[in-house]
Amino acid sequence: MGYLTGFMEFNRKDQEVRDPIERIKNFQEYVLRFDDDELKRQSSRCMDCGTPFCHTGAEWDGAYVGCPVNNFIPEWNELVSEENWQEALARLEETNNFPEFTGRVCPAPCEGSCTLAINDDPVTIKSIENEIIERGFDHGWVQAKVPERRTGKRVAIVGSGPAGLAAAEQLNVMGHHVTVFERDDRPGGLLMYGIPNMKLEKDTVDRRIHVMKEAGIAFTCNTEVGVDITREELNHEYDAVIMCTGAQDPRDIPLENRDSSGIHFAMEYLTAATKALKTDPKNTPISAEGKNVIVIGGGDTGADCVATALRQNCKRVVQFGKHPESPGERTDDNPWPEYPMTFKLDYGYKEGYESQGEDPRKYEVLTQRFEQNEQGHVKALHTLNVEKVYEDGKLVTKEIPGTEQVWEADLVLVAIGFLGPEQEVLEHFGLKTDERGRIWTVDGMKDYRTSEEGVYAAGDARRGQSLVVWAIREGREVADQVHEFLTEGATKKVV
Known part of the structure; x- marks a missing residue:
């Protein structure tokens, strides 16, 4: 490595991001690029450990470990620390067709399986991967792979x-x-x-x-x-x-008054918002502007709905999830090198916290029914709190009596999976x-x-x-x- 003891000398540093209040004014990417010196330091934190788990892409007892495409992570970390970008790109392209996609949207299971993560913050693998491919495009190293001959098939x-x-x-x-x-x-x-x-x-x-x-x-x-x-x-x-x-094929939520107007599947909403950006962001058939928005479903798609609603200048947005808040640290049943199921304040939630004064997420909330107005448009959600308890050795979700709430809603987005x-x-x-x-x-x-x-x-x-x-x-x-x-x-x- 460029620095043999980099993992002891340097702390993890993530890419800089645009200010949350400023970035919700547009739909531009919110993550900024590293500079050369910082990239060299971050890549040198890789220990080049004898048995790396970051690139394994294995499944153990139902849990996935490491990078599914088996990226040669220690190898291109070393090349980046030595500022040998073109060779780093060559090694990256051997295993990953589209590092510019995974370097932006992948949750980085590789980092959860980084050996350094046993007792420290993992290497910023995802950020380094993205910078390698961007350097490749910047310098014209990414070339069309034209075959020398055709098979006729x-x-x-x-x-x-x-x-x-x-x-x-x-x-x-x-x-x-x-x-x-x-x-x-x-x-x-x-x-x-x-x-x-x-x-x-x-x-x-x-x-x-x-x-x-x-x-x-x-x-x-x-x-x-x-x-x-x-x-x-x-x-x-x-x-x-x-x-x-x-x-x-989206999973629906068959509750009373589900047919009310103003209730949409999350992907329908996100697709409409993205297509509208080609012409006019406000010219979308489903807009959150000035509305009380409720997102049902606690996953990444729901988080994208939160971030999109904020950019459309919603009045307020909350996201319901039926699961409890994730712990701050790994639990005994989520050991390294599994992907860490820990609390994170992802981009949309950070934006909601800064713009609304609180995290948009509401945990252990179960939607009971929708309420509509005389015109057939949704106007409220009725919910009940739930909790996870063990019964006969099995973890089940139980409703908590007396926790009923009514939430004002003008736009409801269903994001409970597919x-x-x-x-x-x-x-x-x-x-x-x-x-x-x-x-x-x-x-x-x-x-x-x-x-x-x-x-x-x-x-x-x-x-x-x-x-x-x-x-x-x-x-x-x-x-x-x-x-x-x-x-x-x-x-x-x-x-």
């Missing part, structure tokens, strides 16, 4: 999210002709319209798509498979199909699904082949709602399997 990929994009790039490098189908007007899937600009500006997505097009990958947008193009047409034109449709992939396109292909509605694949999670010959599945459509970095891993792995299918002399196309 053609692959259709349905869905242009991170899994589809990763599979497309890998298969293109292998020499196959790849076409990515996207039903929306711009490629990127979740990256384009599901993640707000303040976390991932869309120029960053467009920049990567441009490189992929230069490499020879074709993108067909405004095309819904099963509607605008049929399975039979894909069968005729392509040698294999990969389903990367995501898990976008059921799985939308079923229409799966039915069109005649694909078998599992008990959770996901695309069934051979041998569970160990294979990417579906019930139909020549049709593969990857990403959230196969594994359920997950992280961008897991989608990239699945895209890379399914590409290897499809390549094997195409190069073994298979002549049978999609059935």
